[in-house]
Amino acid sequence: MDRKILTIDDSKMVRMIVEKTFAPYNCIVTAASDGSEGVEAALRDKPDIIFMDITMPVMTGLEALAKIRQTPEIAATPVVMLTAESDAQRLGAADALKVAGYISKPFQGDQLVLLTHKLIGLTRKK
Amino acid sequence: MSDSADLLAKFKLAPLPENVLRLGKLVQGFNKHSALIAEIILSDENLSKRVVQIATRGKGGGTKEEVESAVLRLGVDLINMVVMTELIVHALNKTFTTMLHSPLDPRDEISVMGDRVWGMIHFKGSANGRVMIGIPVSAAEWIVSQFLGEAAPEDPMEIVQDVVGEMLNIVGGNFKSNLCDAGVDCTLSVPSVEIREFAKLTIGDDEKRQTLYFQTDRLMLSLDLLINPLVSQK
Numbered sequence: 001m002d003r004k005i006l007t008i009d010d011s012k013m014v015r016m017i018v019e020k021t022f023a024p025y026n027c028i029v030t031a032a033s034d035g036s037e038g039v040e041a042a043l044r045d046k047p048d049i050i051f052m053d054i055t056m057p058v059m060t061g062l063e064a065l066a067k068i069r070q071t072p073e074i075a076a077t078p079v080v081m082l083t084a085e086s087d088a089q090r091l092g093a094a095d096a097l098k099v100a101g102y103i104s105k106p107f108q109g110d111q112l113v114l115l116t117h118k119l120i121g122l123t124r125k126k
Numbered sequence: 127m128s129d130s131a132d133l134l135a136k137f138k139l140a141p142l143p144e145n146v147l148r149l150g151k152l153v154q155g156f157n158k159h160s161a162l163i164a165e166i167i168l169s170d171e172n173l174s175k176r177v178v179q180i181a182t183r184g185k186g187g188g189t190k191e192e193v194e195s196a197v198l199r200l201g202v203d204l205i206n207m208v209v210m211t212e213l214i215v216h217a218l219n220k221t222f223t224t225m226l227h228s229p230l231d232p233r234d235e236i237s238v239m240g241d242r243v244w245g246m247i248h249f250k251g252s253a254n255g256r257v258m259i260g261i262p263v264s265a266a267e268w269i270v271s272q273f274l275g276e277a278a279p280e281d282p283m284e285i286v287q288d289v290v291g292e293m294l295n296i297v298g299g300n301f302k303s304n305l306c307d308a309g310v311d312c313t314l315s316v317p318s319v320e321i322r323e324f325a326k327l328t329i330g331d332d333e334k335r336q337t338l339y340f341q342t343d344r345l346m347l348s349l350d351l352l353i354n355p356l357v358s359q360k
């Protein structure tokens with residue numbers, strides 16, 4: 001069955017890299033460009049995994065993550081932070097909100113695939 | 127909450143490189159005795175050389191005496207600039223090697239004709255300043271093709287500003303995280319990006335500016351670091 005992946009990032013480039021990275025696998029990638037849109041998209045699409053930026057307009061990734069954890073329908077969704085901000089304070093805040101992983105930008109597509117496979121399993125398209 | 131090293135290990139993130147940790151200590155030590163600053167600088171060969179070169183206009187080496195006298199002569203503001211420059215160059219190099227497999231060579235100058243994509247980001251808090259990056263439009267288009275390959279839009283100009291903005295965000299985010307881990311807390315703005323021939327830049331009275339140039343086999347770029355004196359000094 002297709003895995004559902006949600007990328008929440010204000011950079012179109014990052015959203016496109018995530019889509020391109022998962023194109024060879026059986027999955028559907030949807031995207032949102034800020035934290036608030038991201039929470040809405042998560043409620044609508046019920047993704048199997050979310051990749052979340054931190055620095056975004058309207059609502060930051062950490063605020064969106066807190067919101068997701070407080071929303072029963074999506075509270076248990078694995079969320080992986082994908083961000084350039086990886087100081088001790090941000091790491092601690094994300095850890096307290098039970099992130100499933102933390103990938104620091106600059107990143108490579110392989111890192112996303114490996115972690116996603118480990119967390120929810122991925123199969124290649126035939 | 128577990129401490130920073132535990133969290134880095136938990137999420138399998140690379141520990142901070144030795145020189146960044148050392149520079150962090152240096153930033154924290156700014157209000158302390160200049161002998162301590164000299165001692166920390168001395169533990170890094172490149173930093174020692176750079177500090178002495180700036181103080182002696184390229185004539186000195188990196189002996190203990192030379193570093194100590196350079197620290198006294200330059201004063202905290204200039205040393206601060208050297209340290210911040212080291213941190214931002216570290217972040218820029220990391221971004222280019224990881225995402226573009228393209229190490230950067232420092233240059234004394236570059237010659238660029240035509241429009242460039244200029245990105246600017248602000249950091250505010252215990253340290254205040256700006257980082258500006260300038261990339262020729264053709265080089266920015268090449269970066270788009272490297273990042274996105276066949277997925278790139280037919281007209282790369284559609285996404286060029288976003289790509290330069292995000293690169294600056296990554297460089298600025300790493301720089302800012304290093305400062306935070308060094309005890310200099312600050313926040314980062316969302317980047318602003320525009321395409322024009324020359325940068326539009328007004329420099330404040332208090333601001334110090336350092337311009338650096340880089341080249342790879344595929345592109346040239348400039349990076350400007352503008353910083354205000356550390357708040358704690360005032």
Ligand SMILES: [Mg+2]
Nearest residue numbers: 010053055056
């Ligand atoms: Mg962002």
